[in-house]
Amino acid sequence: MKDPISPAPALFGMPVPRRSVLLGAAALASAPALVACGDDDDGGGDTGGGEVTFGSNEVGSTFAKQRQAAVTDFQSKNAGYTVKLNEIDHNTFQENINNYLQGSPDDVFSWFAGYRMRFFARRGLVGDISDVWPLDGVNDSFKTASTGDDGKQYFVPQSYYPWALFYRKSVWQECGYTVPTTFDELMTLGAKMKADGLTPISFADKDGWPAMGTFDILNMRVNGYQFHIDLMAGKGSWESAEVRKVFDTWASFLPLHAPDSLGRTWQEAAQALQQKKAGMYLLGTFLLDQFPQNEREDVDLFTFPAIDPAVGADAIDAPIDGFCMSAEPKNAGGAKKLLAYLASVDAAAQASRLGEPFISSNSKADTSSYTTIQKKSAELVGSAKNIAQFLDRDTRPDFASTVIIPAFQEFIRKPGDAASILKSIESQKKTIFID
Known part of the structure; x- marks a missing residue:
């Protein structure tokens, strides 16, 4: 079946x-x-x-x-x-x-x-x-x-709930930022935020799973939903040109993220957004748990923009x-x-x-x-054509925890080692997806 x-x-x-x-x-x-x-x-x-x-x-x-x-x-x-x-x-x-x-x-x-x-x-x-x-x-x-x-x-x-890019409306209004509609616009916006003294994208991966959300969205934007779901099911190769392109894109994107992310929890990263030290954060709506009630109406979201116009931006994670x-x-x-x-x-x-x-x-x-954020969340999910459940729910638990977490953390430490990291993922995958 x-x-x-x-x-x-x-x-x-x-x-x-x-x-x-x-x-x-x-x-x-x-x-x-x-x-x-x-x-x-x-x-x-x-x-x-x-x-x-x-x-x-x-x-x-x-x-x-x-x-x-x-x-x-x-x-x-x-x-x-x-x-x-x-x-x-x-x-x-x-x-x-x-x-x-x-x-x-x-x-x-x-x-x-x-x-x-x-x-x-x-x-x-x-x-x-x-x-x-x-x-x-x-x-x-x-x-x-x-x-x-x-x-x-x-x-x-x-x-x-959806995963999306979150931001504080008051910060964006003060700085004159607008929602990017392409990946190039997102990169340009990040550079402007850095020049303005903000961390463009708050980020944390001490617990191992947050980076999965970054990979999910980049893979769905570069290669599309079905390629992503097939890869999660053990089909295809992590050493393929398609996956290498995802990691090349990720490597170009990493400099906009908060440094030293492997020593930080998602709660701490969300607090950077709450304290107006970061311009954006890619996470699920549960990040609002780190905001006092009187600040939550100042939070807005948008879906990760298209990287390849032929693939578009109609797939999201919504666990x-x-x-x-x-x-x-x-x-x-x-x-x-x-x-x-x-x-x-x-x-x-x-x-x-x-x-x-x-x-x-x-x-x-x-x-x-x-x-407001619930209404926006419902609209975002309702307008998506395809929904993934999140990497550690869309693949085998042993593969997610024992292979993907250490591999992604190694990539964050050494993005230049992507080729050897992907080779290791593929080798381990073949020993796990055997039934």
């Missing part, structure tokens, strides 16, 4: 805000590995109640508060059910996911649409939740993104966040009930009250509290 691709944005139906990714309060941010928090006496079927364990990839953030609020709301609406939250910081969760799923995972856990979900479904590490579908208000495009290679559903979507069920949940009925709730209008409302700039996957969710 052909791999499903990310859904066409025109099918999204312009849902609501916020990353309704609702968590709890176990505060395990310092834990070296994921630990499931359930007991062993619930049984496997629908008990009509009981405890549901919930593994979450957020601690201490607004997103964590959203999940806590949703859990409280779920329990108030479903007498007899309790939800026990197991919160782990995002990077620890990502890096330990394989061990977590092969150990004693929680009944429900945070995850993503795309290749990484299908990868675990193929290996029997996540549970079939086809009977949770259809979900009221959730369009068929999201069902496609939630479907494994066998045609069954293994994921429930909750929200999505879909949501939840999966473990392969052998202790409370399967409760897990499915919680999953259906997390995709609901009620869960979207809980997220909206806490004010994050994400768009609900539920087309019936209330959009009246949309901020």
